[in-house]
Amino acid sequence: MLIEGFLLGVIVATSLTAGAFFIRFWRQTRDQLFLLFGAAFIIEGLNRLVFLFLEDPDEGIPAVFGVRLFAYLLILAAIIRKNRA
Numbered sequence: 001m002l003i004e005g006f007l008l009g010v011i012v013a014t015s016l017t018a019g020a021f022f023i024r025f026w027r028q029t030r031d032q033l034f035l036l037f038g039a040a041f042i043i044e045g046l047n048r049l050v051f052l053f054l055e056d057p058d059e060g061i062p063a064v065f066g067v068r069l070f071a072y073l074l075i076l077a078a079i080i081r082k083n084r085a
Contacts, residue, residue, distance in 0.1 A: 008052050015045030036078035040071040047071070 022038030025031075047067045051057055059065065 005052060008048055012045050012048045012052065015041050015048060019045060031082075033078045033082045036074050036081075040074040040078075043067065043071040043074070 019038045019041035022034045022041060026034035026038055047064065051059075051064055054061075
């Protein structure tokens with residue numbers, strides 16, 4: 001479990017870092033693609049952070065899956081919105 005916790009921590013850190021970069025790009029360009037990507041990565045990072053502290057981690061838990069699905073739908077919405085413009 002120690003190595004799994006470490007790797008999950010790496011995923012949390014990189015997801016939050018990617019989210020921060022996308023938010024920074026959004027602040028510079030005001031392009032909603034960056035805002036939605038940043039939000040998705042931050043949501044995914046926080047989701048993984050909560051997953052790290054679950055006593056019996058299972059990725060099939062509906063709450064965990066639902067949050068992850070929401071983050072991916074944000075990315076999909078950003079891509080569709082950008083291509084329609």
